[in-house]
Amino acid sequence: MLELLAKPSVHVGISLVAVPVNDRPLFFATLLPRLQEMRTRTGRPHWIVIDEAQHLFPASWQPAPLTLPRELGGVLMVTVHPQHVSAAMLEAVDTALAVGKAPERMLQPFGRVPPVELEDGEVLAWSNGQAEPLRLVQGKAQVRHRRKYAAGDLGGEAFVFRGPQGKLKLRAPNLGIFLLMAEGVDDETWMHHLAQRDYSKWFRMALKDDGLAADAEQIESRGGLESRSRIRDAIEKRYTLPA
DSSP states (O other): OHHHHTSTTOOOOOOOTTSOGGGHHHHHHHHHHHHHHHHHHHOOOSOEEEESHHHHSBTTOOOOTTSSOSSOOSEEEEOSOGGGBOHHHHTTOSEEEEOSSSHHHHTGGGSOOOOOOOOTTEEEEEETTEEEEEEOOOOOOOOOOHHHHHHSOOGGGOEEEOOTTSOOOEEEOSHHHHHHHHHHSOHHHHHHHHHTTHHHHHHHHTSOOHHHHHHHHHHHHHOSTTHHHHHHHHHHHHOOOOO
């Protein structure tokens, strides 16, 4: 990887889908000093973008001495759970952007921010203890994490088939395993979760896929055991699952 980064025209992306969630902080703690050393020598990489930062720097993470430089410039962290990010990393943040409803709640780890209602195209920006709305030029939305949802491990957001009596604990860490389990669970268990609308809830909350969730809601409203095949069809229209 470092050999690739030595080429100014090359951008490198690292997927940690195959790395267990609990092992990711150690992985990155080992990688970061090497990136910092390369920056000292070459000035590259100019930017380090860290998606789902709460997995690499969980709240319990305590960096070893000298692991983090005093000024961590050129780093962009992305998370929907800033309260679950290590305090050591949050202290290194000089600017934070929040979007959505009640964006001030997302900025609470940086201090108290008064409630604000954003207009279309605006984000709430925090810097040096001050927060104010900023208007950004928005690009086209991109579909993210599709491979992770299809074959990775969603960790604590995995779907769990529990059944009407709550006696089961069949964990589906991704869509591929979910479909395999959906074929194998008994009718009573499948229909229980269908009636609770658990499938559409999972698609919306864990997979962040409103389109799939909307299709699932229609299927849940119809009911019936044929909902298994309908849910499968809806998933396979959107995701390429492992063979």
